[in-house]
Amino acid sequence: MLGASELDADADFYEAGGDSLTAFQITGRFQDERNIEVPVSLVFAYPTPRELAEVIDTDF
Numbered sequence: 445m446l447g448a449s450e451l452d453a454d455a456d457f458y459e460a461g462g463d464s465l466t467a468f469q470i471t472g473r474f475q476d477e478r479n480i481e482v483p484v485s486l487v488f489a490y491p492t493p494r495e496l497a498e499v500i501d502t503d504f
Contacts, residue, residue: 457491480504 467487490496
């Protein structure tokens, strides 16, 4: 979503240039790909892919 190939599982969403539009795109992808509704607030609360994945795996 952020278009940076050097990002890894511990890259911070904000430091990588993430914004609210990108957060909505990420949650939309979860809806499309995994058929789950992830609140946008989780992207902001858990700003690395690793943290977000752990929460989603646990709660969804």
